[in-house]
Amino acid sequence: MNPTSPLRHVFGGRAARNLTPAVLAAVITAGTAACGGSESSSQGTARSTRTVSPEPTRTRSATASPRTQKEFAASVSAAAERNRQQAVKQLEGVQGRGNAVKDVSVSGLPVVKSEQFRSALVRVTNRTDKAAFYAVKVEFVESSEKVLDSVVLGFADVPPGQTASQHANSRKAAGVKTSPRIAQAERS
Structure with a gap:
């Protein structure tokens, strides 16, 4: 040049x-x-001008999260266990069925002979005007009304007017035709 x-x-x-x-x-x-x-x-x-921008420089791609998928799953499991333990403590002092039974619904999922656990979908609807914690005890009952297992779930910080759902899973009721029912539900 x-x-x-x-x-x-x-x-x-x-x-x-x-x-x-x-x-x-x-x-x-x-x-x-x-x-x-x-x-x-x-x-x-007559003049014409044009702005010319240089080609954009390539940036490095985002690096992978330092947490592995296994670590993430363990973190989620730990949070679910903390919520469950809080729910168990909350239900210990509850007399009767609790103050939130009308806010909770449960439906059983189809039974498969080879399944390793029996599962039910539990839904909680927060009908209050602020976030709430829900403790829910689900029972898996045979046709003779014998309770095969009970599972406690904790629903943390359910927003007002919103519905949250979780699966209640029982290994004791695996492969057996049972009906899930809400035994207790308490909102705090």
């Missing part, structure tokens, strides 16, 4: 050498048009 070149003056020696051919051509075209090209009209010289 010529030492008196307009590009050297605008960009400096090294920067001009690092420009891609497409950007360099656009800069030369824009510079020629701005300095008065061959287009003219009776009113004077």
Whole structure:
């Protein structure tokens, strides 16, 4: 590049050498048009300018989270266990069925002979005006009304007017036709 070149003056020696051919051509075209090209009209010289941005630099891709999938699952399991333990403590002092039985529904999921556990979907709807913790005890009952197992779930910080759901799972009722029912439900 010529030492008196307009590009050297605008960009400096090294920067001009690092420009891609497409950007360099656009800069030369824009510079020629701005300095008065061959287009003219009776009113004077027609000028067109164009802003040329350099190609965006590539950034490194986001790095993987330092937590593995196994660690994440363990974290979720630990949180569920803390909620369950809090629910067990909350239900210890409850007389009768509790203050939130009408806010909870349960439905059994289909039974498969080869299943390793019996599962029921438990839904809690917070009908109050502030977030609440719900402790729910689900029983798995045979047709003879014999309770095969009971499972306690904790629903933390259910927003007002919202519904939260969890599965109640029982290994003791696995492969057996049972009906799930809400034994107790307490809101705090």
